[in-house]
Amino acid sequence: MMDLKALKEKALSDCPPDKLFWTCHGSVVRNIFEMLDNIKNQNEDAFRYHVNDDNKKNDYGTWIRCVLTDEELADRLIGVMEKDRFADIIEQRIKELENA
Numbered sequence: 001m002m003d004l005k006a007l008k009e010k011a012l013s014d015c016p017p018d019k020l021f022w023t024c025h026g027s028v029v030r031n032i033f034e035m036l037d038n039i040k041n042q043n044e045d046a047f048r049y050h051v052n053d054d055n056k057k058n059d060y061g062t063w064i065r066c067v068l069t070d071e072e073l074a075d076r077l078i079g080v081m082e083k084d085r086f087a088d089i090i091e092q093r094i095k096e097l098e099n100a
Contacts, residue, residue, distance in 0.1 A: 008097045011068045019067045021059075024049040032068060035060060036090045039083060047083040060086070070097075 014030040015021075021029035024046055029035045039047065039060065050059040058077060065074035073093045080086045 004097075004100045007070060008100050011070045011073075011097055012094070015067050021063045021067070029063075032064070032070075032090065032094060035063075036087060036094065039087045039090070042083075044083060047086075051081060051083075051086065053081060 011032055021035065023029065023038060023042070025042070027038055027042075029038055051057065051061075061074045061077040064070050064077070070093070073090065076089050076093070077086060080089060
């Protein structure tokens with residue numbers, strides 16, 4: 001497990017160009033701030049494309065776990081299907097890391 005300072009630096013920074021998150025509508029996400037903004041501003045269908053029970057899919061959580069290496073945040077997002085709640089959890093985690 002990464003220490004909180006190292007996690008803060010990695011999770012709140014831009015990811016490498018080969019690890020960008022491409023949304024279903026072609027938007028590119030480079031960091032957790034852009035992901036939060038994208039989720040807040042996308043419609044429900046776009047959110048459902050990336051997070052759904054039908055395909056047991058959570059593209060955002062997977063990217064957060066694998067690219068930003070924030071296991072705790074990824075775990076908090078498991079099973080969350082409401083867009084606003086999903087965004088709130090990310091926003092809360094950003095504040096936790098910024099204050100660490």
